[in-house]
Amino acid sequence: MRHPVIVNADDLGLSREINEGIFAGLAQGVISDVSVLIDAPYALDAAERLRDTGFLCVGLHILLDGYLGWSSPGRERFSRVELMDFLQDPAFLARCRGEARRQIEKFLAQGLTISHIDTHHHVHGFYPIFSELMALVKEYRIPAVRYSRTGYTLTTREPIPFDPSLYKRMEERLEGEGVFFCRTMVEGAGRIGEITMFPAELVVHPARGGDPWREHEMQTLFSDEFASTIQRCNIGLVSFQDLVDTDQAPGSGPS
Numbered sequence: 001m002r003h004p005v006i007v008n009a010d011d012l013g014l015s016r017e018i019n020e021g022i023f024a025g026l027a028q029g030v031i032s033d034v035s036v037l038i039d040a041p042y043a044l045d046a047a048e049r050l051r052d053t054g055f056l057c058v059g060l061h062i063l064l065d066g067y068l069g070w071s072s073p074g075r076e077r078f079s080r081v082e083l084m085d086f087l088q089d090p091a092f093l094a095r096c097r098g099e100a101r102r103q104i105e106k107f108l109a110q111g112l113t114i115s116h117i118d119t120h121h122h123v124h125g126f127y128p129i130f131s132e133l134m135a136l137v138k139e140y141r142i143p144a145v146r147y148s149r150t151g152y153t154l155t156t157r158e159p160i161p162f163d164p165s166l167y168k169r170m171e172e173r174l175e176g177e178g179v180f181f182c183r184t185m186v187e188g189a190g191r192i193g194e195i196t197m198f199p200a201e202l203v204v205h206p207a208r209g210g211d212p213w214r215e216h217e218m219q220t221l222f223s224d225e226f227a228s229t230i231q232r233c234n235i236g237l238v239s240f241q242d243l244v245d246t247d248q249a250p251g252s253g254p255s
Contacts, residue, residue: 002236004199013043017210032237035059047110074156087128097132116240118146125152125160147181189220
């Protein structure tokens with residue numbers, strides 16, 4: 001049996017170049033799942049193309065950066081001390097939940113089904129936001145969530161604080177509520193050979209043109225080296241829906 005890996009492309013809908021890169025990867029079979037940024041400028045085009053190809057059960061990439069005071073490229077309006085204070089404010093968290101709910105409803109209105117949920121810049125790595133999203137996961141019966149046992153690093157801003165005991169609570173909550181998550185999450189197409197625990201999610205950000213680093217991601221996905229690594233490591237590319245449909249226990253699977 002092949003080791004299951006989800007090659008999940010984030011930011012679908014953000015630009016024409018990203019849409020072209022991701023759909024090319026889906027057609028080529030080197031991308032096996034996507035996360036839609038539903039408020040992005042080309043999200044409706046992406047949704048139409050997903051419907052046309054019959055790929056209707058995909059991920060939702062929740063965007064809460066504006067609430068956190070984050071903007072490109074790597075700007076943070078509030079200090080981390082201020083932000084952590086906001087994350088203790090029930091009114092602030094209620095606004096975040098309301099925004100996430102609006103995005104869920106907008107996504108569903110496109111005739112798509114949510115296979116999994118994750119967040120732009122992994123902001124659900126903050127436990128209070130994770131908790132708000134888990135309430136929506138339960139309400140909307142979303143079967144899977146992106147989760148990293150080792151925390152989340154960000155290339156353009158401070159890492160999200162990692163507390164092993166807090167992350168253990170996240171994992172226990174996912175397991176207790178029967179929500180699927182992968183045993184490993186790795187970011188960057190070139191890192192597929194580093195995966196040793198399965199099932200795993202490899203998060204990628206390809207594009208056909210535009211940002212050079214995104215174009216490099218696409219070149220890596222289409223490279224002979226990527227294909228040979230898949231074969232050498234006995235990897236089988238799957239989607240979140242595939243793994244949920246096999247009734248695997250949350251966080252478990254062949255290793």
